[in-house]
Amino acid sequence: METFWFYFDLGFDHVLDEGGLDHFYFLVALSLPFAFKNWQKLLLWVSLFTLGHSLSLLISHFEWIKIDAEWVEFLIPFTICITCLSILIQKQHTHLKGIWINLITLFFGLIHGFGFGRYFKMIASEGEAILGLLEFALGVEFAQVLIVIFVLLINWVAIGLLKIQSLKWQLIIAAMVLSQAVVMTSINWPF
Numbered sequence: 001m002e003t004f005w006f007y008f009d010l011g012f013d014h015v016l017d018e019g020g021l022d023h024f025y026f027l028v029a030l031s032l033p034f035a036f037k038n039w040q041k042l043l044l045w046v047s048l049f050t051l052g053h054s055l056s057l058l059i060s061h062f063e064w065i066k067i068d069a070e071w072v073e074f075l076i077p078f079t080i081c082i083t084c085l086s087i088l089i090q091k092q093h094t095h096l097k098g099i100w101i102n103l104i105t106l107f108f109g110l111i112h113g114f115g116f117g118r119y120f121k122m123i124a125s126e127g128e129a130i131l132g133l134l135e136f137a138l139g140v141e142f143a144q145v146l147i148v149i150f151v152l153l154i155n156w157v158a159i160g161l162l163k164i165q166s167l168k169w170q171l172i173i174a175a176m177v178l179s180q181a182v183v184m185t186s187i188n189w190p191f
Helices: 002-016 022-031 036-061 069-088 098-123 126-161 166-187
Strands: none
Touching: 002 022, 002 126, 022 036, 022 069, 022 098, 022 126, 022 166, 036 098, 036 126, 069 098, 069 166, 126 166
16 A cells, blocks of 8 residues: 555656646646536546556656657647647637547657656666556646646636626736746757
8 A cells, every 4th residue: 555655656746746847737728617517528628638647658668669858858848838838729618529638648748657657667677667656647647637636717707707708808817828838838948
């Protein structure tokens, strides 16, 4: 049970780490256009992101594919930029639909997971890698769900209680997150 909590806490802390806000920014941008009535859709996307994240950790751990760390560190904030831009350039509250948003979210999870893959390989032995990865994924998922609930609560306060126009709220917050993601992207420019 001690091993479970070690990996669970590691996954939880990975998402909420103040030194690496990429998960937080991505989840804010992903959740921003939605309300509590959309919880099933958001839970699906958060789970797809976690699945992609876990797959890339597995791929990294067993070295099935090696990806240059510079590109991963560049692509992580780039995925946040794309997510923010999808809000900023929307027309009348339309979003990517169907399988495309599912595939994109899964792909973004893959990219984010490669960023942590090197570290996970150092701490997880061959014998405990699979179980440790599942426990880590539970911690990641739990932390991500908490962030989504937080964003939905803030949306409810801003739009429902303070009566800020929904589109204006989304544009402001997406622009703020985008500004941070652009800084992160430029810092990690691989050229």
